Amino acid sequence: MLARDWYYNQRRKIGLDSAVASIYDRHDDSDLRARALLTMLGVKPGWRIADIGCGNGVLVCEAALMGAEVDAIDISPAMLALAQISARDRKVAIRTQSAGLLSFAYQPESYDLIVSEFALHHLPDFWKAVAMSRIFAALKPGANFYLRDIVFVRTPDGAERDVEEWAEFSITNHDFNRDSVVTHMRDEYSTFGWVVERMLCDAGFVLTSVDYHAPLHGTYLLRKPKHGEQG
Template identity: 45%
Template sequence: MTQPDWWYDDLKQVGLDFADEAQVATYDDRQGATVAEARRLLMRLGVGPSTAMADIGCGTGLLACEAAGMARSVRAIDISPAMLEAARARAGTARNIVFEQAGFLTFAASGDLGLITSQFALHHLPDMWKAVALTRMRDALKPGGRLYIRDVVFNCGPDAIPRTVESWIGHMTRESGYSRAEVATHVREEHSTFAWILARLITDAGFRLISREHDGVYAEFVAEAVA
């Protein structure tokens, strides 16, 4: 479907992580992502042989490929050809996983999914377009289907942003392969939002919040699509 000229282009590359092959190769290590952690999450979310799911912003496919061994079908969705190439290589001969170059505003909302997961991707959209993306994810889920989001989300008020951001930058430069400049670019040029805003966007999009947890500037939300 052709979109109007004011529609947000969610296929544009945002950040080195999406476009640069060298960055893609080290992405999982820098994120601290592991197969064991992915499997624990999928089990916690109740993924089983009857589950049809999508992972939006699938990155190198770590979660999606692990899900392919547990679920009926998996859609691995990302805007980056480099990320999708890495995900395809990881998937090997798995036949119940399909790869789609699309974003939150361009993926096909089929209405038959039981679960959508998205980690560290929604922050690439401004808040208005997060809201649109959330309604599209609701439409992609069957009634009662679940949404899992994990992202950088500021669990503070505006007055606390300076000390919160500086503390996060210190943590990232000590504990990961990210530089101060890279983290500062995230804060300055991408669209991480406040926890209270994201919670409201989720519920206003037609979801019932099941759980909400915060760990520093990271948050995860589990929600259910309202019939």
């Protein structure tokens, strides 16, 4: 993509070094959870899969072990380094790409599955829609997009209650501290779940399922319609 002076700069908010990135590698069952997700998504040998915002690379490594061709995509060099270590430890081949939702390189209609977890909220709403359109273009007709992100389910009249609840949930379940929650609320771009749903549908996706299963967390399974199919 040609550089333009008005295009959103994802790299200005990388903010991750190796010490910070290491918090994403604390869960001993992460490989089991990744494999369960990939099994649920019907991954088959020979599929081409991208994980955008791949973090430490557990999911892409599990996909590679299942016989998929995988692209590990992340804006953070520290995260890509962790992904490469994971691949080496598991003796699998992955491709890495230093890019984000707005800049990852792709051939149109080339992916059987794209996954993105907790990356979309780094973008303002206009650029979220741009990212969704790029993902839609990259997927094969009939292929799926699996999205997890931090979203608001309720209206702002419950903001104080919701944020404190989310902080406690994150501390208890994900080893994050309260400062990380504060930073997210102040400096990042989560939006309402219904806005995310509308954006996804306007991009052309069919919403297969949605689950608002934890404080301020949303999970979406989307499908790109086949040619000639009504969305």
